[in-house]
Amino acid sequence: MSLNKEQEMRYSRHFVLKEIGLSGQKKLLSSSVLVIGAGAIGSAAIIYLASAGIGTLGIADFDKVDLSNLQRQVIHRNNRTGMYKTESAALSVSELNPDVNVIVHNSGVNPDNIDEMIKKYDFILDCTDRFETKFLINDACVIAKKPYCHAGVVRFTGQVMTYVPQKGPCLRCLLGYIPAAEDTQYCSEVGVIGAATGVIGSIQALEAIKYILGIGQLLCGKILSFDGLNINIRISNISVNDPECKVCGIRPSIFSVRENTNEYKIPVK
Amino acid sequence: MANINGSEINASGKTVYEYLIENNYTPARVAVELNGEILSKTKFNDTIINENDTLEIVGFVGGG
Numbered sequence: 001m002s003l004n005k006e007q008e009m010r011y012s013r014h015f016v017l018k019e020i021g022l023s024g025q026k027k028l029l030s031s032s033v034l035v036i037g038a039g040a041i042g043s044a045a046i047i048y049l050a051s052a053g054i055g056t057l058g059i060a061d062f063d064k065v066d067l068s069n070l071q072r073q074v075i076h077r078n079n080r081t082g083m084y085k086t087e088s089a090a091l092s093v094s095e096l097n098p099d100v101n102v103i104v105h106n107s108g109v110n111p112d113n114i115d116e117m118i119k120k121y122d123f124i125l126d127c128t129d130r131f132e133t134k135f136l137i138n139d140a141c142v143i144a145k146k147p148y149c150h151a152g153v154v155r156f157t158g159q160v161m162t163y164v165p166q167k168g169p170c171l172r173c174l175l176g177y178i179p180a181a182e183d184t185q186y187c188s189e190v191g192v193i194g195a196a197t198g199v200i201g202s203i204q205a206l207e208a209i210k211y212i213l214g215i216g217q218l219l220c221g222k223i224l225s226f227d228g229l230n231i232n233i234r235i236s237n238i239s240v241n242d243p244e245c246k247v248c249g250i251r252p253s254i255f256s257v258r259e260n261t262n263e264y265k266i267p268v269k
Numbered sequence: 270m271a272n273i274n275g276s277e278i279n280a281s282g283k284t285v286y287e288y289l290i291e292n293n294y295t296p297a298r299v300a301v302e303l304n305g306e307i308l309s310k311t312k313f314n315d316t317i318i319n320e321n322d323t324l325e326i327v328g329f330v331g332g333g
């Protein structure tokens with residue numbers, strides 16, 4: 001692969017980074033990342049992955065752009081309400097960087113389609129807004145031995161962690177099972193500020209880029225907790241997985257998400 | 270004293286569950302590592318914090 005004149009200009013600031021350079025840029029251009037959720041966190045992640053020249057960007061979301069999204073979901077535009085978020089995100093990406101080949105998945109993810117979808121990608125970002133989907137993505141990625149980056153944000157706070165097979169715990173190791181509805185905070189109920197989702201989504205994009213290039217340190221066995229209101233950032237080192245984890249433990253019981261659909265429903269207390 | 274998220278805290282004798290509730294955590298959305306091992310949520314109620322224990326408590330949120 002050789003870069004054209006326009007690409008040499010576009011990525012010139014990457015070339016001077018010794019961690020990226022020309023060879024790193026070629027790696028990025030031939031890599032593929034799937035972003036699940038084109039909402040607030042996904043907006044930031046998609047923009048930075050696209051601008052960095054990730055060659056193939058999958059975007060999965062079943063939802064459509066609503067006016068109430070635009071206070072934080074910066075990839076969408078005022079004149080796109082009612083459009084699929086995937087289509088709107090794809091438009092923004094094409095305006096930003098024509099090098100990126102976008103694949104839209106308008107169905108979002110579910111236990112029936114996720115295995116097939118994640119197969120094609122090098123790295124996956126969980127930018128979804130519900131624990132049910134976060135557990136589904138976790139289990140599907142762990143079973144398929146796919147590296148992925150988890151994140152969540154409400155109000156001014158959020159967390160990020162990266163799962164790479166054999167390099168630390170998965171989300172199910174840490175939380176066991178999906179919290180009941182009354183134990184969950186939804187952005188529509190408790191609010192969320194866009195700038196905080198931008199911080200978290202940017203960190204996820206950085207994790208994907210570092211994984212693809214094999215540079216720096218990943219948030220494997222570490223959870224980054226961000227409190228934007230009081231500016232507290234804590235890295236919790238939890239490096240050993242839970243031997244009793246149902247998906248990555250010593251005696252796992254979940255070998256297929258499709259055959260365990262009850263695991264991805266909110267439990268009733 | 271126990272070391273909780275890097276601070277020396279007088280929590281000995283309390284259960285993990287009691288400590289979480291007192292400190293406004295939602296136990297269902299919390300991961301706890303006790304002395305280097307992940308503590309299952311089902312054990313929060315009958316695990317007592319002892320002198321010199323090291324705990325890391327991480328709250329998770331689901332939005333996005």
Ligand SMILES: [Zn+2]
Pocket residue numbers: 169170171172173174241242245246247248249
């Ligand atoms: Zn696990």
